[in-house]
Amino acid sequence: MSTYTTTTTRTWSHTTTHLAGAVVGVLSETLIAIGFSWDKAKRVNTYETAIAAWLREKSLARLTITSTAPGSERVMYTIDFDYFEEDGGQELRDQLARIRRQLGKESQVPADADFTITATPRPWASLSDQPGWSTRVTALPESGRSYRYGTAASGPGAAAVLSSYRL
C-alpha cells in the first residue's frame, strides 16, 4: 500500500493578504454593529491594499479607530500587529466568529458620529505612502482602559489583535 502526503506552504504574502482581509472585515462588521451607516463603514474596505502593503514591509504597528463626533475625538478600537519568526507550517487562523458574538455588548454611536483610522508605524520604521492616506498632524487622544477582544487573525510571522475602549 502506498501512502501519499501533501504539504501546504504558507508564505509571508499569504499572511499579509490574510491579515489585511480579516482586519478590514472585522472593522467593517464592528462599525456597522455599533450603528455606523453602510455609507460610512464601507470605506474601510478601501484600506485593504494599504494595510497589506504596510504589513508586507513590516512597518505597521497599530491601527487606531477614533470616533469623531462633533467637538470631540475618542479612541474606540485599536488593532495591534505583532511580528514574529515565520513558520510556514503555522496555519492561517481567524477568530471573527468569536469577536462577532461579543459585539452585542457594545453601545450604539450617535447618528451624526463618524470615524477616523490612524496608522502608526513601528518604532524604527516609517509607513510607505499609500493612496487615500495622509499624514496626521494632531496627536491621538488618550485611550484609557481597554478590553482585549482577542486575536482577530494570525498566520506565519504575524498576528492582529483587536481591543475595544468602549466597554
Added chain:
Amino acid sequence: MRATRVIPGRPQASGSAVATTIIDLVASTLAKSPSIDAQAARAELEPAASLLSMLANSGHLDGETLVLVAGTLRMVIDVPAGEAALAAQLDVRIPTGTATATDWTLHLPKPGHLSPAIEAVVQQASHLTAEPAPTDAPTAAAVTVDLRRLGSTG
C-alpha cells in the same frame, strides 16, 4: 441545473479582487441569455462590490450563501477563506442553464448584525435580494402536448 463555482478568498485573493471576480462571473453567466442585458447586470452589481468584498473578507460567503438564480440555473458561488481558501482551486467556468433566462436574482446572505448594510445595498438594486435562495434548481416551463392531436397532424 445546479452548479457550484469556487473563488478562493484571503489569503489567495483580496476582498476587492474576489468581488471583481464574482461580478465578472455573474455578468458572463447572464451574457449567455439573449434576453438579459449583461452590461446592465454588471452596472447593477458594481455598486455592491464593497459589500461583496466585506462579506468575502469576513467569511460570510463561505459555503452556500451567495446564489445566482436565472433560467434553469441555480449557481452557488462559494468563497472559502483562511486555510480552506489555501486548499481551494479557482473555478469560474461559465455554467449552462441561462440560455432561456429572462430574469435573474442574486441572493446574498444576511447575518443579523449586518442587516442595515445588506438592506442599504439591496434597496438600490432590483436583482439583488437578502431573501434565502430556493433550495431546488428552477425547472423549465412545463409544456402541455396533446398527444392525440400530435398523432393526427400530417
